[in-house]
Amino acid sequence: MPTGTMTTQISIGGIVATSTATRTESGQISHEVTLPAGKAGTLSTRTDDNTGIATLALGHGITDADTVDVYWVGGCRYGMTVTAYDTTTVSIDLGAGDNFPTVDAAIVVTPQVTINTDFDGDDVKMIAAIATLRAHIDFQNDTPASLNAVELTANEAWAWVSDSGYANPLTGDPVDVIMASAGTAAETTLKIGVLYDSA
Secondary structure (H helix, E strand, O other), X not given: OOEEEEEEEEEEOXXXXXXXXXXXXXXXXXXXXXXXXXXXXXXXXXXXXXXXXEEEOOXXXXXXXXXXXXXXXXXXXXXXEXXXXXXXXXXXXXXXXXXXXXXXXXXXXEEOEEEEEEEEHHHEEEEEEEEOOOEEEEEEOOOOOEEEEEEEOOOOOEEEEOOOOOOOOXXXXXXXXXXXXXXXXXXXXXXXXXXXXXX
């Protein structure tokens, strides 16, 4: 049966410690995805905390069929709806996450990528995600509705393991898709691994 391992090394104040968690279960899933680069620009209009207009470079390629994530220093708003667009501006609304920054703030706007998957969060025993650059992932059910959203810092893993004293972050409905995006104007490699009880 598949086995998952998480090793953590801690070095603080001259103390060095290494811990390893190992779990064996009947099912496993992995995804490795290249997330397209986001489009850098500015928040040229700020109507309210979740509505505004992004001014981007020519050829941004974003249309009103897209759902986008918006990044700035210290914040991210995800799952936003594109309500209008032209050659250099994109109107965006709604979503979840942090309130928009001040007008004229530097931002990155990135259409979400759909990662098709299928597992019940209640059965997860180990899960981890890591990206080479800043990124965002949103685990959704088939409604679709968000079950848990996570912003990833470059090369810093987000992880959970069962029986660790922390609640399972994906309890509730089964996970149907993972919506993901890159948080910089460069391609990002995203890796996700799941170990679960498939019996």
